[in-house]
Amino acid sequence: MYSTGHHFEPPAPPLAPDRVTGLGVLMRLRRNAFSAFPARCFSAPAIKYRLGITDLILANTPDAMRHVLADHPDRFRRVRATGRVLGPLLGRGLAAAEGEAWRRQRRTLAPAFTPRTLPVLSQHIAACAEATCARIEASSDGSIDLLSAMQDLSLDIAARSMFSLETARFGPELRRLLVFYSATIGRPRASDFLLPSKLLTPTDVRRALFRRRWSRIISSVIAERRTTASPDTPRDMFDMLVDAYKDQDEGLLADEVSTMLFAGHETTGLTLFWACFLLANAPEWQDAVREEARACDVSPSTAGEALARLPLTRAVVEETLRLYPPAYMSARAVMDPHDLCGLPVRSGSLVLLPFCMLHRNPAFWASPSRFDPSRFLDAARPDRFTFLPFGAGPRVCIGAQLAIAESMLVLARLLRGNAIAMEHADPVQPIGSFSTRPSPVPVFKLRRGMPRAPVKSRRARSMTELGATAKGRSRSDGNADV
Numbered sequence: 281m282y283s284t285g286h287h288f289e290p291p292a293p294p295l296a297p298d299r300v301t302g303l304g305v306l307m308r309l310r311r312n313a314f315s316a317f318p319a320r321c322f323s324a325p326a327i328k329y330r331l332g333i334t335d336l337i338l339a340n341t342p343d344a345m346r347h348v349l350a351d352h353p354d355r356f357r358r359v360r361a362t363g364r365v366l367g368p369l370l371g372r373g374l375a376a377a378e379g380e381a382w383r384r385q386r387r388t389l390a391p392a393f394t395p396r397t398l399p400v401l402s403q404h405i406a407a408c409a410e411a412t413c414a415r416i417e418a419s420s421d422g423s424i425d426l427l428s429a430m431q432d433l434s435l436d437i438a439a440r441s442m443f444s445l446e447t448a449r450f451g452p453e454l455r456r457l458l459v460f461y462s463a464t465i466g467r468p469r470a471s472d473f474l475l476p477s478k479l480l481t482p483t484d485v486r487r488a489l490f491r492r493r494w495s496r497i498i499s500s501v502i503a504e505r506r507t508t509a510s511p512d513t514p515r516d517m518f519d520m521l522v523d524a525y526k527d528q529d530e531g532l533l534a535d536e537v538s539t540m541l542f543a544g545h546e547t548t549g550l551t552l553f554w555a556c557f558l559l560a561n562a563p564e565w566q567d568a569v570r571e572e573a574r575a576c577d578v579s580p581s582t583a584g585e586a587l588a589r590l591p592l593t594r595a596v597v598e599e600t601l602r603l604y605p606p607a608y609m610s611a612r613a614v615m616d617p618h619d620l621c622g623l624p625v626r627s628g629s630l631v632l633l634p635f636c637m638l639h640r641n642p643a644f645w646a647s648p649s650r651f652d653p654s655r656f657l658d659a660a661r662p663d664r665f666t667f668l669p670f671g672a673g674p675r676v677c678i679g680a681q682l683a684i685a686e687s688m689l690v691l692a693r694l695l696r697g698n699a700i701a702m703e704h705a706d707p708v709q710p711i712g713s714f715s716t717r718p719s720p721v722p723v724f725k726l727r728r729g730m731p732r733a734p735v736k737s738r739r740a741r742s743m744t745e746l747g748a749t750a751k752g753r754s755r756s757d758g759n760a761d762v
């Protein structure tokens with residue numbers, strides 16, 4: 281196993297007490313999902329709480345998650361909280377659709393995300409990464425807010441790779457609205473899970489008003505795309521959607537564009553931020569990623585081929601997704617009474633799947649609090665259902681490959697020419713509420729060139745061992761559908 285000799289344990293908030301009630305879990309979700317669930321989740325496959333006239337089930341183990349997501353997806357449906365919290369951004373887009381509409385939308389979009397499309401997507405990623413890194417390098421006085429930089433870059437990549445658009449005109453307003461939404465009315469509340477959809481709370485009214493402002497920007501994005509495309513522009517996802525939805529109302533097209541822009545950048549931007557945070561605190565891993573990036577060409581024309589030569593960078597991205605999954609949890613409602621890992625569940629019960637707990641369960645992960653990307657290099661990679669940053673089953677994230685490729689190529693480009701460190705040593709906590717955001721938002725120091733002398737003797741030994749493990753690793757391991 282590759283070892284840097286240095287062990288970084290990033291801070292994490294304390295778990296909920298074991299005596300927490302079902303309502304307590306839901307209330308804690310608004311503050312921080314990383315401290316909403318009790319340690320009991322590490323031992324019980326599923327836990328049931330009474331919640332008024334219904335039940336709340338926490339599905340904790342790989343078997344319980346497999347049951348809900350992959351083995352019996354037809355026995356569960358989306359919960360109304362998803363519609364309340366994400367509805368203003370997703371509308372009727374793929375992530376919110378159900379039944380036959382969902383099947384049709386998934387079939388329409390799937391061709392845009394097959395492995396065949398990765399080389400072209402990688403070109404766009406590399407071009408955007410190059411432009412952003414060059415700008416940062418030219419303008420930075422050394423101090424930088426990498427959270428904003430990575431989220432702006434991810435939005436750039438989503439807009440360019442899927443819709444052939446530059447973000448100069450709409451990007452800042454779109455990001456400003458999202459930052460506002462995620463910090464305020466986008467945080468899930470207990471009432472989102474408990475109240476019938478028809479009963480509107482003051483927060484729901486504010487969300488509806490937000491949706492109007494958001495939809496206005498999405499309409500202007502679509503108008504811009506329609507006017508800027510020339511007959512020579514290669515076909516992109518927008519053309520595909522226009523063809524597929526020509527018999528549908530314009531609103532569905534707008535919801536799909538909105539879904540892809542939102543889901544396609546918020547989570548990936550956060551992954552990049554957390555990877556930078558972890559690498560700034562684990563300098564030996566940072567050196568190893570830099571060395572790997574310097575040994576291959578990540579410029580646009582060759583970026584697609586470079587992906588296979590960045591196994592260490594990929595392991596860092598996966599370890600980041602384990603510790604800080606941007607989608608920290610999923611939720612479903614039970615459609616018919618049955619048995620979930622020995623626990624009888626009633627129709628209408630609410631099931632939570634806390635990925636953030638699964639990823640830190642000591643029964644499945646050695647030293648789970650430790651940042652150790654080498655666990656993703658081992659021949660004995662984690663079992664598919666112990667690592668679910670993209671979910672699983674028919675509703676697995678459609679953009680998972682794109683997100684991983686994007687995170688790898690951006691990290692490789694950023695680190696091959698720069699070193700990053702934290703400006704202050706203050707602890708940074710993950711806050712899982714709308715997504716997994718840092719608190720406080722830290723400032724980084726960026727230094728151009730090769731800042732640290734490599735630790736020669738240990739590096740030489742470890743990199744030799746690493747070469748052996750990384751080469752022996754096959755991409756068909758573990759995440760078959762990711």
Ligand code: HEM
Nearest residue numbers: 375543544547548551607610669670671675677678679683
């Ligand atoms: C690191 C980045 C990402 C993470 C962690 C992530 C996570 C997830 C998860 C956990 C789900 C499943 C939710 C559930 O079953 O309830 C999901 C679904 C989805 N994701 Fe992602 N995602 C990422 C990037 C992307 C990208 C780049 C796109 C699009 C370009 C995207 C589009 C979607 C869509 C449309 C769905 C709904 C799929 C369906 O219901 O059929 N995601 N994502």
